Amino acid sequence: MSETTTVPRVVLVTGAASGMGAGHARALAAAGWRVALADVSDPGPVVAEIEAAGGQASRHVLDVTEPEQWTKTIDEVTAAYGALHGLVNNAGISRRMRFMDTSEEVWRQVLAINLDGPFYGIRAAAPLMRESGGGSIVNISSISGQIGYFSPSYSTSKWGLRGLTKSAAGELAGWGIRVNSVHPGLVETPLLAGADGFVESAVASVPLGRMARPEEITAVVRFLLEDASSYMSGSELTVDGALVSNGLYHRILTEMEGELS
Template sequence: MNRLDNKIAIITGGANGQGAVEAELFIEAGAKVVITDINSTAGEETAARLGDKCTFVQHDVSSEEDWARVVQTTLDLHGQIDVLVNNAGIFKVLTLEETDLKVWEQTVAINQTGVFLGMRAVAPAMKQKKSGSIVNISSIAGLTSAKAHAYCATKWAVRGMSKAAAVEFGPSNIRVNSVHPGFIDTPMLDAHGVPREQLVAKVPLGRTAEVIEVARVVLFLASEDSSYCTGHEFVVDGAIKA
């Protein structure tokens, strides 16, 4: 039996990068997956590549109406929702003084409000089933400081929101955890504006992480292998925060 047999998962930001790898891993583990993204072209291409167990829905995570549509589409297709991975996010390297109100509001809307809306949107279906796992992707910037003020603030918020939701949803057997990646080998890593060798020098393991290494932690949290894990941070950073 596969780890996610008969499970239905929603993964935001699933058109490419980490979200697409998570979707592929979930499908290999037996799940059917609805991936969402603002980028419809990439989303459709990824869904086609992953086959008939993957459906794409265009989705602005900061839109309450879009969340209602994603949840209803998933229920119409599959009749249940077992897993939500709040993976969508943006990253801009700007200090507090460099961050104007427009950038702040955009970052909060996607990185923080999107997580809030997602958890709230799937809660009724999970409560009805009396089970579920929500995995919120934060960052090591949600555990420490970073020269990316809005990003850092929202990733700390995701950490706190996950803990609060875990306590609230616990009686309904819905688990909520946050994942905190360090330096991951994705295009977003280059947005730091710091040469990769300088970033790697900060990592005791001496390398960046592969996307699959984060995805495997997300899979663990989505599956019953983590059935007593809720309200906690799972750090994937090669010991930067050790």
């Protein structure tokens, strides 16, 4: 996006029918972005909500694992807005499955959605973003893409997305497109529904003492999409309440409370 852009900017958000993707879409629309919401589930209800609130949005049914569906979605965005300045690769699934329990099917499915999807998306969207004067791509990875995490498919997909981000950042810089990754820790969304024991134990390792609210991730996504981050590309932003940097010793010190002077 050129620094002098005055027309409303257009952003495509995947996985926008629920959870954080829907939250990003609502907040971006409220901030004046025209938002294309894409999801394998119908994002129509969220589009209706945005429109009722006075925002501009469009609905796109997209399975991110299918390259031809990406082509169709970008064609729809071109027809609707004639431009694209932002892409948020947010769609993702989690399988908290131990290494030896991970089947080929789960491995392939998680890699297909979490890693193939963003690759197809960047490849499909970049030419329109270039024609639009450049823009910003935000890939939603995870702290599981920064540390060893027990669930191999999820962790590998998120590490891969971090690498894809850095590769694309170099390649697309010449087209005026910035590419960065966001690494949330634990966030209160349906993705973690039913994982109460896991969440409770994990929060005990979070120095800030709680999960993130979805809007705390949205704020970082918006920062990376907009000109406030105009010199950032190939970067990764960790949004985890200090879990990765300090979680280990936070837990140790809590458990040893009173034993250390």
